[in-house]
Amino acid sequence: MKAASSNEMDIDANVSLHPLDVLCTVLLCSDSFLQQEILSKMFMCQFALPLLLPALDAHKYTLMLWAMxxxxxxxRPHSLAESRGFREESLVLTAMPTISFVRLGSCSFSKSKLLNELLSSAQQHHDFFIHQDMDFENVPQEITDGLVEISWYFNVGRDNLDxxxxxxxxxxxxxxxxxxxLQRFNLLTEVSSAMAIVAKSMSERKYVLLSDIATFEPGSM
Structure with missing residues (x-):
């Protein structure tokens, strides 16, 4: 095996990859069974899962429901709090409301970090979503534009904690x-019970866009 030159080693040391780029690349290169195994392990570690993967073809996307x-x-539902019972069901098949968070324009704060605060318990913070304030905040995302992630909030059956x-x-x-x-928003609109629009400021152009969103009919795009 040929030893790498010092210049080659320096170049490799300076290359930084965003974790979401790595994740999307691995999933796009994996078969369906490996995708299923990767997402199962991610869920065990309480990471948000990729729901829609960016595709090389800008007019298509990869829906990851099969892998979940x-x-x-x-x-523990509130109805079983007194008996201390539990329910155990499939994430994909369980009916529940869906709240989608999207950003309109640039923001000085991280939407993903805000979601981590929302989903974390009062006793312990957890980073479900990777956000810009982590150690790799200056590493550019090359292929993950438009990626849609999904996470779940499950109540524990106590009013003071849920x-x-x-x-x-x-x-x-x-x-x-x-x-x-066009590539992502129509699906989110169809499956969402509510949608939160995060924006730093509003302009006439953004008001027009929000008006279009408000009058959107599934299947019209």
Whole structure:
């Protein structure tokens, strides 16, 4: 084996890859069974899962529901709080509201970091979503524009601890909604019970876009 030159080693040492770029690349190069195994391990570690992968063809995307089909979750509904019982069901098959978070324009704060605060318990903070304030904040994302991640909030059956009284899906769209609207936004609109638009400021152009969103009909794009 030929030894690498000092210049080659210096170049490799200076190359930085964003974790989401690595994740998307691995999943796009994997077969469906390996995708299923990767997402199962990510869920065990409480990471948000990729729901829609960016594709090399800008007019297509990869929906990852099949890879999530064997993931199950146990939680305690409020109706079973006194008996201390649990329910255990598939993430994909369990009916629950979906709240989607999208960004409109540039923001000085991280939407993903805000979601981590929302989903974390009062006793312990957890980074479900990778955000810009982590150690690799200056590493550019090369292929993950328009990536949509999904996480879940499961109640523990105690009014003083539960943010919601029932399980809720949370989707998080990376990058500006305007720049990737046609490829991703129609699906989010169809599956969401509510949509949160995060914006630093509003302009006439953004008001027009929000007006279009408000009058959107599924299947019209």
């Amino acid at each position: 089909r064997d993931i199950v979750k146990k939680w 943010l919601f009284t029932r399980p809720v899906r949370i989707t998080n769209k990376h990058r500006d909604v305007e720049s990737h609207r």
